[in-house]
Amino acid sequence: MNENLEWIKGLSMQDFFQCLHDRDxxxxxxxxxxxxxxxxxxxxxxxxxxxIYVELMKSLxxxxxxxxxxxxxxxQDRFDEVLQKQKLATKLFFNGINKK
Numbered sequence: 001m002n003e004n005l006e007w008i009k010g011l012s013m014q015d016f017f018q019c020l021h022d023r024d025x026x027x028x029x030x031x032x033x034x035x036x037x038x039x040x041x042x043x044x045x046x047x048x049x050x051x052i053y054v055e056l057m058k059s060l061x062x063x064x065x066x067x068x069x070x071x072x073x074x075x076q077d078r079f080d081e082v083l084q085k086q087k088l089a090t091k092l093f094f095n096g097i098n099k100k
Contacts, residue, residue, distance in 0.1 A: 024054045053093060060085050
């Protein structure tokens with residue numbers, strides 16, 4: 001496990017979180033590229049779409065957990081709340097709100 005964490009050494013917290021963010025965006029971008037290549041999704045603005053989606057998921061998590069962060073007392077029940085909101089946001093993000 002230590003070998004996998006070697007890249008963290010020497011990074012500031014801001015750089016560390018930026019690396020995690022960039023990794024998540026890149027992974028989603030690659031998934032979106034596959035979907036676009038198969039004609040399942042629009043191939044325009046894939047990188048920007050990946051960035052927005054990753055930021056949306058992180059924002060939902062943060063907003064649902066902000067009271068726990070402030071109080072310093074984690075609430076396990078919030079996990080399900082965050083997950084449900086992320087699932088709904090994902091449906092809206094990829095399916096839109098249009099009637100089909």
